[in-house]
Amino acid sequence: MFNSEMPPTMMPVKVNDNAKTVLSKRYYRKDGNGEPIEDATSMFWRVASAIAAEEAKYDKSPFKVEKLAREFFDLMTEFKFLPNSPTLMNAGTDLGQLAACFVLPVGDSMEEIFDGVKHAALIHKSGGGTGFSFSRLRHKDARVGSTGGVASGPLSFLRIFNTATEQVKQGGTRRGANMGILRVDHPDIIEFIRAKERDGDLNNFNLSVALTEKFMQAVEKNEEYDLVAPHSGETKARLKAREVFNMLVQKAWESGDPGIIFLDRINRDNPTPALGEIESTNPCGEQPLLPYEACNLGSINLALVYKDGEDHGIDWKELKRIVHLSVRFLDNVIDASRYPLDRIGEMVRTNRKIGLGVMGWADLLFQLGIPYDSQEALSLAERVMKFVNDESKAASKKLAKERGEFPAYKESTYGQRNLGPYRNATTTTIAPTGTLSIIGACSSGVEPLFALSFARHVMDGEKLVESNPYFKQALIDSGSYSDKLMDEVAQKGSINKIEHLPDDLKRVYVTAMEIEPEWHLKMQAAFQRHTDNAVSKTVNLPNSASKEDIYNIYWMAYEQGCKGVTVYRDGSKSTQVLCTGEGS
Numbered sequence: 313m314f315n316s317e318m319p320p321t322m323m324p325v326k327v328n329d330n331a332k333t334v335l336s337k338r339y340y341r342k343d344g345n346g347e348p349i350e351d352a353t354s355m356f357w358r359v360a361s362a363i364a365a366e367e368a369k370y371d372k373s374p375f376k377v378e379k380l381a382r383e384f385f386d387l388m389t390e391f392k393f394l395p396n397s398p399t400l401m402n403a404g405t406d407l408g409q410l411a412a413c414f415v416l417p418v419g420d421s422m423e424e425i426f427d428g429v430k431h432a433a434l435i436h437k438s439g440g441g442t443g444f445s446f447s448r449l450r451h452k453d454a455r456v457g458s459t460g461g462v463a464s465g466p467l468s469f470l471r472i473f474n475t476a477t478e479q480v481k482q483g484g485t486r487r488g489a490n491m492g493i494l495r496v497d498h499p500d501i502i503e504f505i506r507a508k509e510r511d512g513d514l515n516n517f518n519l520s521v522a523l524t525e526k527f528m529q530a531v532e533k534n535e536e537y538d539l540v541a542p543h544s545g546e547t548k549a550r551l552k553a554r555e556v557f558n559m560l561v562q563k564a565w566e567s568g569d570p571g572i573i574f575l576d577r578i579n580r581d582n583p584t585p586a587l588g589e590i591e592s593t594n595p596c597g598e599q600p601l602l603p604y605e606a607c608n609l610g611s612i613n614l615a616l617v618y619k620d621g622e623d624h625g626i627d628w629k630e631l632k633r634i635v636h637l638s639v640r641f642l643d644n645v646i647d648a649s650r651y652p653l654d655r656i657g658e659m660v661r662t663n664r665k666i667g668l669g670v671m672g673w674a675d676l677l678f679q680l681g682i683p684y685d686s687q688e689a690l691s692l693a694e695r696v697m698k699f700v701n702d703e704s705k706a707a708s709k710k711l712a713k714e715r716g717e718f719p720a721y722k723e724s725t726y727g728q729r730n731l732g733p734y735r736n737a738t739t740t741t742i743a744p745t746g747t748l749s750i751i752g753a754c755s756s757g758v759e760p761l762f763a764l765s766f767a768r769h770v771m772d773g774e775k776l777v778e779s780n781p782y783f784k785q786a787l788i789d790s791g792s793y794s795d796k797l798m799d800e801v802a803q804k805g806s807i808n809k810i811e812h813l814p815d816d817l818k819r820v821y822v823t824a825m826e827i828e829p830e831w832h833l834k835m836q837a838a839f840q841r842h843t844d845n846a847v848s849k850t851v852n853l854p855n856s857a858s859k860e861d862i863y864n865i866y867w868m869a870y871e872q873g874c875k876g877v878t879v880y881r882d883g884s885k886s887t888q889v890l891c892t893g894e895g896s
């Protein structure tokens with residue numbers, strides 16, 4: 313039997329102050345008085361040993377498990393890879409719920425709606441986020457057969473989910489996050505588009521409108537389209553597609569809500585259509601899932617694969633090693649996780665979806681001296697993500713040989729084309745890494761830096777101040793560093809209006825608001841081309857951006873093959889967080 317006690321030879325793990333604050337508040341296990349009973353070293357060992365222990369099912373040698381536990385420990389404590397927050401919080405604990413992303417169905421009956429509310433509460437309590445489609449609910453004022461009354465419609469039920477979320481705190485530290493989806497052809501679509509008009513309404517939900525191919529064609533041709541009652545299939549009204557599209561643009565300009573997803577495109581990439589249609593994504597939009605499906609995510613820190621002198625400045629051999637080990641880790645997480653409902657556990661074990669992604673992308677570009685908004689950055693993004701995706705598939709194939717393919721493989725689109733066998737129905741997803749990037753001290757996901765030096769608002773209004781380490785080093789190297797300059801940068805966030813700094817420094821150290829919106833979108837599309845699931849990305853716009861800018865971004869997202877798009881115009885919400893799914 314593998315002894316999961318921490319070996320006395322383990323080196324203590326060093327984390328910076330920001331990471332320390334986040335870890336002790338949310339991640340460390342606590343005693344009855346709420347005092348942490350672990351530190352970074354024991355936390356990472358708890359996770360590494362619990363996830364490695366799953367190996368015993370497939371390989372009886374205790375040495376194998378212990379060796380793997382050490383490898384997982386090193387992988388995480390060198391911050392080369394981190395699993396999603398619930399895995400860090402709950403692995404090796406009684407709760408044991410390790411996935412960040414869930415999608416629940418909302419059926420058109422009282423029983424099904426309130427089952428959904430209950431199931432969401434159980435998932436939030438365990439640290440997961442939930443997505444729902446409300447498209448199956450009959451519209452407001454439709455007849456209800458059993459009582460002879462009229463239905464209250466998706467929006468009124470959405471508010472119940474929102475209120476329930478408000479009351480369920482996760483381990484006493486954060487509220488749950490939700491995604492609410494409505495199809496663009498639902499009769500209540502206009503009410504849905506306007507649902508977050510008032511600041512603070514439905515604040516536990518991100519909302520997205522699911523656009524169909526048919527709708528997009530109607531926008532293009534300036535035609536009308538049908539609003540269809542979901543329970544009867546009857547056409548209730550017709551709307552001008554372009555007017556609805558313009559309204560979406562208007563609302564996104566006003567407040568960033570709702571976002572849009574391209575539903576048919578998501579379903580075109582559904583690896584297991586025989587098991588059902590995808591109706592929704594997780595809260596931040598990067599993980600489309602079937603009803604009752606869950607997925608665990610993990611992110612590779614690209615800032616740490618920079619190696620001077622290598623092809624394109626990247627240590628490809630090391631990146632390959634990290635991908636293979638991370639895929640094994642995430643596949644083990646599926647088995648180690650205890651799911652809040654049996655039905656979810658069954659679904660997860662049928663498809664075995666995992667979502668390996670990347671973070672630290674902007675930090676890698678800084679080290680390479682490549683501006684984010686350049687063709688060179690786009691080409692490298694494709695190269696890096698293709699490599700991660702291909703290697704994740706190779707790793708999944710290897711696991712299938714060792715452990716068997718995912719049970720739905722034969723009926724999956726891979727099985728139908730004889731591409732596998734694979735261990736996992738999907739392997740790649742790019743998450744926002746809202747808290748993981750704080751723990752890993754790197755830039756988040758594939759986003760550019762919000763500011764070179766800034767205060768980050770997390771958890772109950774607490775503020776964390778950060779300066780980018782590569783930027784600081786570049787200033788020192790160019791002989792420009794001074795305390796006075798750093799103060800100025802912290803105040804302005806960026807350097808493009810600071811005189812006397814070299815132009816090449818200004819070109820490389822660009823921040824989110826200085827990058828033209830279309831470059832944000834191009835970067836999202838470049839990563840999407842090599843990602844199974846979706847890419848979390850916010851197209852940041854300056855306060856001065858016009859509605860036409862947003863219209864163009866939406867249209868470009870459609871044309872470039874993105875699965876959805878989120879825009880945010882600076883200053884358009886009263887409280888601003890970097891990840892809208894933070895929910896704290």
Ligand code: ADP
Pocket residue numbers: 395396397398412413414439440441442486487488489594595596597598609743744745746747748749891893894895896
């Ligand atoms: P982290 O960095 O904490 O691992 P991310 O910011 O990458 O998380 O978000 C990934 C996913 O985790 C989200 O899309 C969502 O499904 C889930 N998630 C994030 N924040 C919350 C929250 N406050 N409550 C519940 N789930 C969340």
